[in-house]
Amino acid sequence: MKKRKNDTAIYCLGGLGEVGKNSYCIEHEDTILLVDAGVKFAGDDSLPGIDYVIPDYKYLKDNNDKLKGLLITHGHEDHIGGIAFLIKTLKLDVIYAPQLAASLIRKKLAEKKITNIKIIQFDNNSIFKFDKIKVSFFKQTHSIPDAYGIVFNTPNGTIVTTGDYKFDLTPVGDMSEIQKMATIGKNGVDLLMSDSTNSEVPGFTMSEADVSESINDIFRNTQHRLIIATFASNVFRVQQIIQAAQKFHRKVIVFGRSMENIIDVARQSGIIKARDDLFVKPNIGLTLPLNQILILCTGSQGEPLAALSRIANGSHKFIKIIPNDTVVFSSSPIPGNALSINHIINKLAKAGANVITKSILNSIHTSGHASQGEQKLMLQLMTPKYFFPVHGEYRMLKAHAKTAQQVGIPSENSFILANGDVLLLRKHQVFNGDRVQSDDIYVDGNDISGLSTKVIRDRVHLANNGLVAIMVAIDAKNNKLVSRPQVISRGFVYMKENTELISDTQNLAEQTMKKILKQNPNFKIIKESLKNSIGSFLYQKTYRNPIIIPLIINKPEE
Numbered sequence: 001m002k003k004r005k006n007d008t009a010i011y012c013l014g015g016l017g018e019v020g021k022n023s024y025c026i027e028h029e030d031t032i033l034l035v036d037a038g039v040k041f042a043g044d045d046s047l048p049g050i051d052y053v054i055p056d057y058k059y060l061k062d063n064n065d066k067l068k069g070l071l072i073t074h075g076h077e078d079h080i081g082g083i084a085f086l087i088k089t090l091k092l093d094v095i096y097a098p099q100l101a102a103s104l105i106r107k108k109l110a111e112k113k114i115t116n117i118k119i120i121q122f123d124n125n126s127i128f129k130f131d132k133i134k135v136s137f138f139k140q141t142h143s144i145p146d147a148y149g150i151v152f153n154t155p156n157g158t159i160v161t162t163g164d165y166k167f168d169l170t171p172v173g174d175m176s177e178i179q180k181m182a183t184i185g186k187n188g189v190d191l192l193m194s195d196s197t198n199s200e201v202p203g204f205t206m207s208e209a210d211v212s213e214s215i216n217d218i219f220r221n222t223q224h225r226l227i228i229a230t231f232a233s234n235v236f237r238v239q240q241i242i243q244a245a246q247k248f249h250r251k252v253i254v255f256g257r258s259m260e261n262i263i264d265v266a267r268q269s270g271i272i273k274a275r276d277d278l279f280v281k282p283n284i285g286l287t288l289p290l291n292q293i294l295i296l297c298t299g300s301q302g303e304p305l306a307a308l309s310r311i312a313n314g315s316h317k318f319i320k321i322i323p324n325d326t327v328v329f330s331s332s333p334i335p336g337n338a339l340s341i342n343h344i345i346n347k348l349a350k351a352g353a354n355v356i357t358k359s360i361l362n363s364i365h366t367s368g369h370a371s372q373g374e375q376k377l378m379l380q381l382m383t384p385k386y387f388f389p390v391h392g393e394y395r396m397l398k399a400h401a402k403t404a405q406q407v408g409i410p411s412e413n414s415f416i417l418a419n420g421d422v423l424l425l426r427k428h429q430v431f432n433g434d435r436v437q438s439d440d441i442y443v444d445g446n447d448i449s450g451l452s453t454k455v456i457r458d459r460v461h462l463a464n465n466g467l468v469a470i471m472v473a474i475d476a477k478n479n480k481l482v483s484r485p486q487v488i489s490r491g492f493v494y495m496k497e498n499t500e501l502i503s504d505t506q507n508l509a510e511q512t513m514k515k516i517l518k519q520n521p522n523f524k525i526i527k528e529s530l531k532n533s534i535g536s537f538l539y540q541k542t543y544r545n546p547i548i549i550p551l552i553i554n555k556p557e558e
């Protein structure tokens with residue numbers, strides 16, 4: 001369906017077909033509102049040398065005058081991690097964020113020396129008007145405090161995005177506003193965009209209150225040094241661990257920058273309440289009796305640079321594992337990380353540690369996201385006419401649509417889309433529209449400019465196939481070869497053991513050059529002929545496709 005002038009368009013630049021880089025857009029006439037600007041962590045070998053992935057912001061840049069603000073649902077990296085990159089790419093005047101997210105964003109931007117951005121804090125009573133769109137908020141329960149869902153009242157109908165949520169009737173932080181959600185639903189929701197992360201998990205997500213008992217048990221039963229690794233982003237978990245340390249008279253040593261940051265910000269905001277003397281520097285803390293030490297660190301997913309990996313490898317600056325240390329993994333493994341976690345567990349066990357991996361602490365049932373039962377509850381509260389599952393890989397989106405069908409949303413009213421696909425809301429009806437540009441932009445270290453898909457393709461290709469350089473010296477004036485071509489390979493074959501292959505390649509390069517030089521070629525033609533003949537020869541011999549780089553040196557004969 002073609003977009004008409006008065007339609008409201010809804011599309012995602014990131015967050016569909018993936019868990020990460022959430023960036024959703026609501027567009028009406030001259031107004032675009034962006035909901036969240038997240039990153040995705042690359043963290044696997046398919047993207048060599050890459051730290052983050054961000055969305056391509058080109059569409060927003062091309063329509064920069066329409067962009068009226070960025071609304072942040074909560075302070076997790078998959079929702080705020082892309083802000084610095086967004087600000088470098090285009091002009092953004094205002095960010096609207098709840099208190100904790102606002103503190104985290106300020107800290108993040110200050111580190112990148114970005115100071116010229118206005119952050120307006122909102123809460124569940126705030127209402128903003130952006131031309132014809134009215135925006136209001138409702139509180140959610142998630143693994144971080146200050147998480148919100150957003151309601152958009154547009155001239156074409158009401159759109160609700162849940163943000164990340166779960167329903168927890170005995171939460172550690174605030175209760176979600178269930179009555180308010182029911183009222184929003186009663187007033188009529190045309191399109192619901194809902195968190196799909198745990199849509200394949202049946203039942204209800206376990207309450208964080210039940211987790212607290214399990215943490216206390218571990219503290220009660222541990223006689224020696226205790227090391228707990230968890231996500232810094234799970235603020236409620238971090239909070240509970242710190243409270244247990246206080247209760248069981250252990251001092252806390254914090255390792256890992258993201259953990260230090262979140263504890264700082266959460267203590268300043270009053271979310272984590274702890275005495276100053278509870279936290280000690282490693283040089284003092286590590287000299288305490290072993291049963292008075294808690295080490296709280298990052299790296300529960302086996303991230304190679306995080307504190308726990310360094311401790312396991314024996315390469316940590318301050319601490320080595322000693323026999324009878326207890327190491328607890330307090331977060332469920334993200335699929336794909338199982339191998340590296342396993343590797344770390346083995347190393348810790350070898351060094352004599354008692355490793356606790358199987359407890360409710362790392363069960364998927366204690367996640368910060370709604371399982372199927374809670375997803376049904378959300379759908380029943382909102383009773384949307386149309387359903388748009390977001391925040392999930394393709395199979396999660398699909399499972400979520402199936403759950404919606406069970407509570408009465410016909411499958412033709414559910415939209416399983418890809419990043420860039422546009423939905424059109426027109427007088428309370430939703431249609432499929434065209435597409436806006438979307439792509440992955442890869443961020444390598446601190447290089448904010450981003451790398452395109454092509455550079456990554458080259459890296460993967462290099463990693464899998466290696467490189468062969470062919471150097472030819474020619475006398476371009478007389479179209480003659482000056483010397484025998486040289487062949488250098490890296491990561492392709494070991495040259496010393498493949499002298500025959502290398503000299504055959506040299507011969508072929510020589511023949512190719514002699515043939516082509518007769519036709520008075522330009523450099524481009526020479527390069528193409530070398531690439532073609534040597535590429536297909538090496539493929540025949542090795543079944544591999546190395547990157548072939550012809551280097552031509554023009555050298556007149558003496």
Ligand SMILES: [Zn+2]
Nearest residue numbers: 074076142164
């Ligand atoms: Zn989250």
Ligand SMILES: [Zn+2]
Nearest residue numbers: 076078079164
């Ligand atoms: Zn998220």
